[in-house]
Amino acid sequence: MYKVFVKDIPIILSTEKHIGGQYTAIPLKLARFKKLIKKINKGKLTYVNLYHKNPEKLERFLRKKLPVVEAAGGMVYNSNKEILFIHRNDRWDLPKGKIEKKEGYEEAAIREVEEETGVEGLEIRRFITKTYHVFKRNGRFKLKVTYWYEMYTDYDGELRPEKSEGIKKAKWKNFEKSQKALQDSYENIKLLFPKEYLTTHPNDRVTQV
Template identity: 65%
Template sequence: MYKVFVNDIPIILSTKKDLGEKYISIPLKEAKFKRIIKKINKGKLLYVNLYHDKKEKLLKHLFKKLPVVTAGGGLVLNPHNEVLFIYRNGRWDLPKGKVEKNESIETGAIREVEEETGVKNLRITKFLQTTYHVFQRKGRYKLKVTYWYEMTTDYDGELVPEESEGIMKVKWKDMAKAQKALKKSYANIKLLFPEEILPVHSKNGISQV
């Protein structure tokens, strides 16, 4: 099962034809993806299941629906076990960005974190997961596929938000403050955090299946 977020509403990709009464289920190959996105944005659809009987074909068919942008990002921890957050477009987010041509995803993820926050001495400790979300540029819908890594750093210098990318603040947050920040974050970002620090409404809300 995969979740493709349109704002904070997940389109489910699964091998199950029936996910329950509230879900509209559509064969993935037949799905008019842009039409579905527009209905979600207008509040006319909340629960969508796109299904295919072969799991290995789910992403293959998804990637045919929209242009794909590959990105890398980091959940960065310092020696105090604080998490690095950025503030952009009125929400707390984690640093990430588009991977450049001929650049590995890991290298791109580290570069983007450095550029967006000013933090250096980054080291990848493990891969976390991949998230999928739809965004719009110049009137066109695109699918951003973001590969997330846990990173560590001993950097204790100045945090520098990349204002040209719309980033207003960069902050280290302990787990209590991270929980508060996640209340004003995105559903796909919440997927990266341990369940015990998630806001209560996120555990049982629409972002969870």
């Protein structure tokens, strides 16, 4: 299953026709992707599921319908188990940016995190997932595919938000502050976090014997 976000509303692409009663189910071959995007932007559509039995055709469909911009970024932890956030366009986000020509995904992710926050000594621990969202540039819809990595650093120096990229703040946030930041973030960013960040503190959960 894929979730392609348009203004925080996901277009679902799945192998199942029925994923919920509120969803409008459309066979992939009949989907008019740009028209769906326009309907979502106008508030005329909220739940839509594009389906095809072959999962390999789902992402292929996306990449054919819109010009693709590939990006990479990181969920960065420090020795205090805090997570590195940036604040841009009045929302909390994670550092990421466009992949340059002849640049690998991991290389781009580290470079972008360093440039946007000033953090140093990054070590990639694992690949998390890819996220998808639609944006408009110069009057054209485009699809951004972002490759996300979990990273670690013991850097404790000054953070330097990249002002030229519109980043107002770069902050380390503990569990509680991360939860608060996610309330003012993007839906595709929330996909990267374990469920407990979106519900309650792990210490508050009842342990069953």
